Amino acid sequence: MHPSPDIGIWIGGLLTLGIFSFLYGDNPYYKFCEALFVGVSAGHWFITLFWTVFIPKLLGNIGIAIHTFRTEGFAAGMSDYMHWSYIFGGILGFLMILRLFPKIGWISRWSLAFVVGTTAGYYFINYLVSNGLMQIQKTILPLTSVGNIILVVGTFCGLIYFFFSKEHKGAFGGLARVGIWFLMITFGASFGYTVMSRMSLLIGRMDYIFGIWLGMIR
Amino acid sequence: MRVEKEKMVLDRGFSYLLLLAFFFLILFSTNSFAQDPSDTLAPESVTNVDAFDTPNDNGHSITVSWELSSDDGAGKNNVVVYEVYRSDSPEGKFEKRGMVPAGENTFEDQGAKEKDNANYLPSHKNFYYRVRAKSDGLFSDSEISLPAYAYGQWYHTGKTPVLVAVILFSVFAITFITLARKGKLFYIRPLAGIEAVDDAIGRATEMGKPILYIFGLGTADMIATIASFTILSRVAKKTAEYQTPILIPCYDSVVMAVAQETVRAAYLEAGRPDMYKEENIFFLTSMQFAYVAGVNGIMLREKPATNFYLGKFYAESLILAETGSIAGSIQISGTDEIAQIPFFVAATDYTLIGEELYAASAYLGREPVLLGTLKGQDWGKAVVIFSLILGALAASFGFQFFINLFRIQL
Amino acid sequence: MGFFERLLKIDRRIIFTFIAVAIALPLFFNVSMYVETTSEVVGIFSAVDSLSPGSKVLISFDYDPGSMPELQPMAESFLRHCFSRDLKVILMGLWPQGPLQANWALDVILNDPDIKVKNLKYGVDYVNLGYTAGNEVVIQRMGSDIHAAFPVDYYGTSLDEIPLMRGVRNFNNIDFVYNLSAGYPGTMEWVQFAADRFHARLGAGNTAVQAPLMYPYLGKKQLVGILGGMKGAAEYEVLAQRPARAVRYMFGQGISHAVVIFFVIIGNLAFFATRKKKES
Numbered sequence: 001m002h003p004s005p006d007i008g009i010w011i012g013g014l015l016t017l018g019i020f021s022f023l024y025g026d027n028p029y030y031k032f033c034e035a036l037f038v039g040v041s042a043g044h045w046f047i048t049l050f051w052t053v054f055i056p057k058l059l060g061n062i063g064i065a066i067h068t069f070r071t072e073g074f075a076a077g078m079s080d081y082m083h084w085s086y087i088f089g090g091i092l093g094f095l096m097i098l099r100l101f102p103k104i105g106w107i108s109r110w111s112l113a114f115v116v117g118t119t120a121g122y123y124f125i126n127y128l129v130s131n132g133l134m135q136i137q138k139t140i141l142p143l144t145s146v147g148n149i150i151l152v153v154g155t156f157c158g159l160i161y162f163f164f165s166k167e168h169k170g171a172f173g174g175l176a177r178v179g180i181w182f183l184m185i186t187f188g189a190s191f192g193y194t195v196m197s198r199m200s201l202l203i204g205r206m207d208y209i210f211g212i213w214l215g216m217i218r
Numbered sequence: 219m220r221v222e223k224e225k226m227v228l229d230r231g232f233s234y235l236l237l238l239a240f241f242f243l244i245l246f247s248t249n250s251f252a253q254d255p256s257d258t259l260a261p262e263s264v265t266n267v268d269a270f271d272t273p274n275d276n277g278h279s280i281t282v283s284w285e286l287s288s289d290d291g292a293g294k295n296n297v298v299v300y301e302v303y304r305s306d307s308p309e310g311k312f313e314k315r316g317m318v319p320a321g322e323n324t325f326e327d328q329g330a331k332e333k334d335n336a337n338y339l340p341s342h343k344n345f346y347y348r349v350r351a352k353s354d355g356l357f358s359d360s361e362i363s364l365p366a367y368a369y370g371q372w373y374h375t376g377k378t379p380v381l382v383a384v385i386l387f388s389v390f391a392i393t394f395i396t397l398a399r400k401g402k403l404f405y406i407r408p409l410a411g412i413e414a415v416d417d418a419i420g421r422a423t424e425m426g427k428p429i430l431y432i433f434g435l436g437t438a439d440m441i442a443t444i445a446s447f448t449i450l451s452r453v454a455k456k457t458a459e460y461q462t463p464i465l466i467p468c469y470d471s472v473v474m475a476v477a478q479e480t481v482r483a484a485y486l487e488a489g490r491p492d493m494y495k496e497e498n499i500f501f502l503t504s505m506q507f508a509y510v511a512g513v514n515g516i517m518l519r520e521k522p523a524t525n526f527y528l529g530k531f532y533a534e535s536l537i538l539a540e541t542g543s544i545a546g547s548i549q550i551s552g553t554d555e556i557a558q559i560p561f562f563v564a565a566t567d568y569t570l571i572g573e574e575l576y577a578a579s580a581y582l583g584r585e586p587v588l589l590g591t592l593k594g595q596d597w598g599k600a601v602v603i604f605s606l607i608l609g610a611l612a613a614s615f616g617f618q619f620f621i622n623l624f625r626i627q628l
Numbered sequence: 629m630g631f632f633e634r635l636l637k638i639d640r641r642i643i644f645t646f647i648a649v650a651i652a653l654p655l656f657f658n659v660s661m662y663v664e665t666t667s668e669v670v671g672i673f674s675a676v677d678s679l680s681p682g683s684k685v686l687i688s689f690d691y692d693p694g695s696m697p698e699l700q701p702m703a704e705s706f707l708r709h710c711f712s713r714d715l716k717v718i719l720m721g722l723w724p725q726g727p728l729q730a731n732w733a734l735d736v737i738l739n740d741p742d743i744k745v746k747n748l749k750y751g752v753d754y755v756n757l758g759y760t761a762g763n764e765v766v767i768q769r770m771g772s773d774i775h776a777a778f779p780v781d782y783y784g785t786s787l788d789e790i791p792l793m794r795g796v797r798n799f800n801n802i803d804f805v806y807n808l809s810a811g812y813p814g815t816m817e818w819v820q821f822a823a824d825r826f827h828a829r830l831g832a833g834n835t836a837v838q839a840p841l842m843y844p845y846l847g848k849k850q851l852v853g854i855l856g857g858m859k860g861a862a863e864y865e866v867l868a869q870r871p872a873r874a875v876r877y878m879f880g881q882g883i884s885h886a887v888v889i890f891f892v893i894i895g896n897l898a899f900f901a902t903r904k905k906k907e908s
């Protein structure tokens with residue numbers, strides 16, 4: 001056994017055990033690790049966004065625009081719309097901060113409206129093509145093999161299940177029932193995959209504890 | 219003038235060809251006994267080189283096609299690659315633009331659209347192409363193509379199915395929204411998870427415990443989160459009436475802002491604006507598992523009577539639902555993140571599967587826009603089902619034309 | 629209370645202990661399991677294997693340390709494969725943590741004896757473009773101009789000054805795109821934008837959680853292949869004939885799955901047995 005001399009690894013190991021202790025029950029050790037985790041991650045996130053978005057994207061681009069304005073004159077500066085356009089985003093972001101002031105907080109809805117509206121439009125075509133039309137195209141198959149038949153029948157019944165304007169009764173209800181069976185089988189497969197994923201994460205942690213931290217492996 | 223010039227060039231080309239033929243004749247006659255003739259003879263040149271604007275793009279690209287050399291796959295069978303050359307005048311310097319392996323007869327000369335790019339290919343300018351059939355070191359050039367220029371198209375014919383689908387679905391949605399606005403009530407089948415909402419809130423009131431409402435990791439622009447806002451509005455109104463506190467720890471600051479807005483409006487509508495507590499709707503952290511750790515702590519300490527998990531969920535779904543079930547809460551869940559539905563099905567009392575979440579928001583909100591859209595979607599699904607059946611039959615009986623209706627080129 | 633009732637009310641901590649032992653114990657033995665390869669993994673492997681030396685491969689690291697055990701081995705074996713085939717590698721991330729994951733993987737692979745002798749140079753053989761905010765919009769921007777999406781690399785050098793990036797303007801100049809994804813933005817966005825819109829050749833490594841959701845996209849036009857979770861990572865290592873971490877982990881994975889299946893079976897047996905009793 002050769003425990004790691006690295007203090008960072010020790011902290012990592014002790015915190016891992018702290019979070020694991022939740023499996024036994026809620027306790028102060030877990031609470032400490034949880035609070036630390038929440039605080040550190042919120043801070044980390046803030047700093048990351050500040051340095052990767054706010055500084056380079058907003059200040060950086062507007063800085064370039066101002067620089068062109070000052071060095072190349074008024075006309076060139078004004079026509080540098082690519083860099084100036086970031087001001088628009090900056091203003092929308094500023095409007096978000098206004099919600100700190102209850103009286104004019106409603107203005108922040110404009111920014112939200114912009115985000116919701118643009119993304120909805122942006123996604124519409126992409127989803128329609130990649131998840132809609134392309135998948136329909138892939139499902140139009142000759143009913144000549146068992147696999148193809150299952151695929152077509154499964155898609156058909158699944159769609160029937162997600163019909164909301166008709167009550168699931170009679171033959172329609174029967175098809176919807178087949179649909180939910182297909183869904184449940186899909187969920188089962190998905191469940192299996194996720195179990196694998198979770199086990200992998202645990203293996204990674206165990207390897208950290210016994211291998212990297214405590215040096216008991218190899 | 220121009221015709222004469224081209225003719226002259228062809229003549230020159232012809233004389234070169236003669237010279238070349240002569241050269242090879244000598245080469246062939248001296249080496250014919252030593253080597254296999256196919257190794258020492260250049261492949262036949264390709265014919266019918268045709269250059270034309272690449273269809274369905276924004277210009278800056280020309281497609282070249284040709285008929286394969288007679289020595290490609292047959293004859294001497296010694297073609298290895300075809301190289302494509304371009305020039306802006308028939309007698310100018312021809313520049314290599316790319317190559318394709320033997321057996322292929324088209325090449326897309328894709329240029330850049332920025333002027334300062336070395337690869338710039340201007341639109342509306344004539345270019346001439348030549349294709350070189352190459353064997354291991356020997357080659358023969360084709361005749362020069364007629365001029366062609368690149369230009370952008372306004373309409374992408376390969377995307378017609380997309381246009382049709384967009385129009386069809388939009389017409390459905392707009393029609394049914396208009397009908398709903400005019401007061402037509404559409405039937406929506408009951409959803410078990412939603413029927414349970416009132417009971418769940420009642421139970422919390424009896425126990426004197428709060429209600430926990432989780433949006434998951436979605437941002438405010440995701441459809442699942444938007445649907446969840448509508449449901450929250452209804453839930454919050456009920457909690458205001460029952461005077462039960464509602465806790466909403468948030469993962470996203472914008473979601474938190476909208477949630478505060480929603481709950482405030484719901485309390486106002488219920489006539490209890492005094493009951494609204496902004497500090498109950500708070501930001502936790504934007505890191506997945508830190509968020510889970512935080513929410514888990516809240517569940518075990520506050521022991522909420524009812525947990526709602528409605529929105530976009532990822533790996534945290536099972537951990538949350540499992541902890542909630544240990545804490546003994548009634549749990550209602552719903553997400554359109556398919557991978558997470560199994561866990562919600564297994565660990566919560568009611569689950570809204572995928573689109574049921576959107577339906578639930580229409581069902582509860584009773585807003586014409588939502589109801590109309592839902593009805594429109596059902597019609598859209600009917601069209602899909604119909605084309606699926608017809609398509610499968612067409613494919614089984616070999617009616618290719620029907621299948622081609624769905625073919626998209628991007 | 630009968631045997632089955634007691635079984636149903638088993639303390640979950642007992643199950644936790646079983647799983648912990650099943651996972652930890654195999655780590656101490658140097659046993660590797662037979663890993664069978666599947667066509668989805670072979671699809672990616674052969675796509676990379678058939679690229680000619682000097683071809684450019686883009687790897688997007690769209691995950692954070694939370695998914696490291698699954699995705700890091702994929703990143704490492706893929707990088708090793710690229711470098712051993714003398715491919716040029718462009719690294720980036722749509723997640724803020726991505727470029728850091730990329731550097732960790734680079735650290736491991738560049739110190740691998742087989743790769744070290746190649747004496748690879750930053751900016752010539754590989755480059756880390758860093759992170760850019762904007763999720764799928766970044767991919768769309770890259771489709772028209774990578775230099776606009778990433779004006780500078782991870783270390784702040786202008787892309788125009790990096791030899792490797794000089795001729796790379798958009799997906800037309802990239803021969804293969806490999807996406808390592810743990811959620812959003814991730815493989816779905818790469819399919820929708822890079823593959824569907826810009827016709828990039830795309831392969832993906834996914835956490836096992838989201839892998840099944842990507843199967844509908846498998847096919848020449850959308851996804852040439854997919855690595856699902858630890859198993860996918862192990863398969864790639866086997867194909868590259870360099871068994872590493874993922875293969876080593878597979879033994880524990882197998883044993884723990886057996887334990888889970890065992891509990892699922894007895895849980896169901898108990899459930900049906902007690903239900904019958906209640907009915908009668």
